[in-house]
Amino acid sequence: EVQLLESGGGLVPPGGSLRLSCAASGFTFTIYGMGWVRQAPGKGLEWVSAISGSGESTYYADSVKARFTISRDNSKNALYLQMNSLGAEDTAVYYCVHYRDGYNFINNWGQGTLVTVSS
Amino acid sequence: QSVLTQPPSISAAPGQKVTISCSGSGSNIGKNYVSWYQQVPGTAPKLLIYDNNKRPSGIPDRFSGSKSGTSATLGISGLQTGDEADYYCGTWDSSVSAGVFGGGTKVTVL
Numbered sequence: 001e002v003q004l005l006e007s008g009g010g011l012v013p014p015g016g017s018l019r020l021s022c023a024a025s026g027f028t029f030t031i032y033g034m035g036w037v038r039q040a041p042g043k044g045l046e047w048v049s050a051i052s053g054s055g056e057s058t059y060y061a062d063s064v065k066a067r068f069t070i071s072r073d074n075s076k077n078a079l080y081l082q083m084n085s086l087g088a089e090d091t092a093v094y095y096c097v098h099y100r101d102g103y104n105f106i107n108n109w110g111q112g113t114l115v116t117v118s119s
Numbered sequence: 120q121s122v123l124t125q126p127p128s129i130s131a132a133p134g135q136k137v138t139i140s141c142s143g144s145g146s147n148i149g150k151n152y153v154s155w156y157q158q159v160p161g162t163a164p165k166l167l168i169y170d171n172n173k174r175p176s177g178i179p180d181r182f183s184g185s186k187s188g189t190s191a192t193l194g195i196s197g198l199q200t201g202d203e204a205d206y207y208c209g210t211w212d213s214s215v216s217a218g219v220f221g222g223g224t225k226v227t228v229l
Contacts, residue, residue, distance in 0.1 A: 044220065050218060104211065105154035106164075110163065
């Protein structure tokens with residue numbers, strides 16, 4: 001059974017930084033692309049970032065480019081999202097996601113971790 | 120404003136069929152597979168349809184998907200109260216190398 005467990009969310013002041021982690025299990029981690037999707041309170045889904053199985057290729061939404069960095073440690077089956085220069089617009093539940101067949105669809109979602117940017 | 124366009128809400132009586140549209144462009148839906156996700160309030164989204172019209176194991180055949188050109192459609196037949204949820208379409212946009220979602224459609228069972 002695929003499990004994705006996010007951690008690292010919390011309250012951070014505007015301009016601050018936060019690092020999210022996702023522990024993955026139940027599948028061959030190194031083969032598949034992974035990513036992050038967020039959902040602001042009461043709003044729809046927003047795609048944030050994705051990374052290839054090897055970690056060599058990374059992709060970002062324009063809204064987070066140059067502020068967020070996605071990475072993975074295949075030896076630990078772990079995915080990360082380093083978030084810098086956070087603003088109120090980054091307040092959201094962040095979901096760790098597991099892709100199948102390239103980036104065609106998200107096969108599994110974590111339960112999410114809440115990031116609140118506020119003073 | 121979402122890249123993919125969905126109706127904000129739709130409602131129907133139990134047992135009826137509803138269809139949810141998802142409109143995009145040549146660089147996203149026109150070039151790539153479409154997937155659909157169901158999100159019950161307070162929970163994480165769940166994959167409903169992938170590769171335009173395929174259902175993962177465990178998803179009933181009341182749910183169907185189709186794609187034509189730069190638009191896609193999710194169909195839910197035999198509507199049940201348990202189908203009340205938000206539904207999102209998603210795909211990859213080849214012009215910007217990024218994932219994209221629709222704004223979501225809230226389905227209400229009357």
